[in-house]
Amino acid sequence: MSAARPYIPRPGVRAPAAPRFRQNRKAELRIWWREVDRVLLGLVLALMVIGSVAVAAASPASARRLSSSSVRLDDLYFYWAHLRWQVVGLAVMLGASLLTRDTARRGGIILGAAMIAALVLVPVLGSEVNGAKRWIDLGIRFQPSEFLKPAYAILLAWILSWKLRDPDLPVIPATMGLMGLVGLLLMMQPNLGDAMLFVGAWLAVAMLAGMPMQRIMMAGGAGMAALALAYVFYDNARHRIDSFIGGGTAFDQVDLASKALLGGGWTGAGLWLGRRKMQLPEAHTDYIFSVIGEEFGLLMCGLVVLLYLAIVLRVIVRLLEEENVFALLAAAGLVVLFGGQAFINILVNLQLFPSKGMTLPLISYGGSSTIAQCLTIGLLLALTRRNPFLSRDGLGLKAALARQEKLR
Template sequence: MSAARPYIPQPGRRSAPTAAFPQDRRRQLLVWWREIDRVLLGLILLLMSLGTIAVMAASPASANRLSTSDVTLSDLHFFWLHIRWQFLGLCVLIATSLVPHELARRGAILLGAAMLVALVLVPLIGVERNGATRWLNLGLQFQPSEFLKPAFAVILAWILSWKVRDPGLPVIGVSGGLLGFIVIMLMAQPNFGEAILFVGCWFVVVMLAGLPIKRILTLCGVGLGGLVLAYVFYDNARNRIDAFLGGGTAYDQVDLASRTLLGGGWTGTGLNLGNNKMRLPEAHTDYIFSVIGEEFGLLACGVIVVLYLAIILRVLVRLVDEDRLFIILAASGLIALFGGQAFINILMNLQLFPSKGMTLPLVSYGGSSTIAQCFSIGLLLAITRRNPFLSREAFDFGGGAAKARKAGAQKGKRR
């Protein structure tokens, strides 16, 4: 067999296109391993391992609560299901992290467009559960907002990075319009907690994009006003806030979670020796942090909190030497969504936040939500891949904003 002839460009013809991936799969994996943030990957795997143990502890409570006279669920029913979903999630995480960041950006934009369409379909053909219509059943039941979150962070970073090319583009208005549409669709479900999470992500990314202080203060005022209006005119928000402040069914549920959290003291009762968890609703999802507190102790809860903080800090440290605005904004948005959801769930278990059906990322039991969280982390790993032998110059936020304003002023004078 003769060797392949080398490519020789002809006059008037373009050069041969470069392959998106290395030809050799082994070489591709070596490049991935060299460029990936291995510390972040290790922290994520550690968190998922602790989550597996936590679901094992919480599974008997939920299985006993959901068993009927016709169907009796085994104590480890949710644990075995969780193992399967975690395996699928890890496959999604690794596969996503292997994708080049340009392809990852395009894929996230397409996913975001599809999830926006799905969000519109939810009120029409969605599945109702616990008084809320948030899920679609298209062979596999999933919550579109879960998959929209990582896509939204990337789309938002993409829109705001337009100002590097043309400072005159109304990127704040475009991104704000997209946010407004998503918030309206979420509140119609109703899903006020997720709406707050999207707003928080938008606020973080917009601030990092170089928004002036005056406009930031104005946005804070608008946000506070929106919260007041939501309390006055939006029943879901008002009921949750009233229950949190004045007591009621939702508050009693959170109060039970708090008692479960403190029931094990500093070191816990031991695996499967907790009693309070058996009366706790959604022990394997929303209130798994309380189960950890009862069976493994407050020290274990502290380890979980420190682990989340370490993941957030690791991403921020990784971005210190980054010189591309899109990468900085996208990674910041993704970690803001991840960390925001984690600490909302933890604060809810500590009676410091109104009751909200929001899982603890990568720790709580989840089906499609686990896949969505793993996709989000895989996307984060993909866009922060970096050749360790290439030095970078840190992005100058102040200088970049000043150059953008100067270019806009010069463009106005020419007109």
């Protein structure tokens, strides 16, 4: 048998590029694995695993409540759907974590502009669910406010970082205008919970960007005044606050959720053995933390809280040595939105906060929420990537890059 003939390039004919492409892709993945925050990634995956089990526990309650004489949902209907959304979310998370900071910034700006435009269209084209217009149905139904959350943090950081080029630019008023526009569009749905979350994220990022204390006090006073005006003139806010204080349908739901959460004791009743969850209106979304408490106990609830705290603290620690202003502000905004939504949901389940209609990030069932939260984590992983040789060995840039090249 004759030996294989070697490839001899001919004039005008390019050599095959596939092997080099595969080698470059493998090298990029190795670099990503060394630079990505594997501790943060592990904490997030742990939350998603708990979420899968929690949705399996809550699925029968929601499936039976939503079944009718004509349509009978399988008890694990929401569980199987949740697994599919988690697979899509994982792909989005890992894909976003591979982005460079410049690409993440550009993508966030484009996504933010698109989702603000979608919010404008929600009152016209939106589909109504439970008395609120928050979704747009274009063959695939999605909630623009969920996808705006990661983009909003990118937009705030991008605008505030302009001050490095020109200290005289009015970046704080510009971000206030953005926050006001988003808040107004959300309250039209109505979606007071997300509006308050966006305001809180703006305040945290603006403070980190160096907003003077006088303006911080003024912003706090304006926020209190806005809340008072919302109570007087905004029916949704008045209804939720009155229900939280003096009873009503929303109060009954939160009271039932609190009783279900505490009813399992320290170790819980066991998977599919909870009874109070069958009466919860949104067991698989808004009140899934109460389902965890009833079926798996307060110890598991404590573990969930610790995981959220660990994610927030891990990002903060990761940002302590960050020198890029945009990355610092964007990551801070992302983690405030993520952690803030988690703890608002938990406080509602504990009957310590008015009902907001918010999901528990990475745990509750939901297509838009799952993918958007995974995108948030993916952007956090991209923005907090670090070259380990630059931070640990104190090497110069050229020496660190040379050492990294040898490891390839």
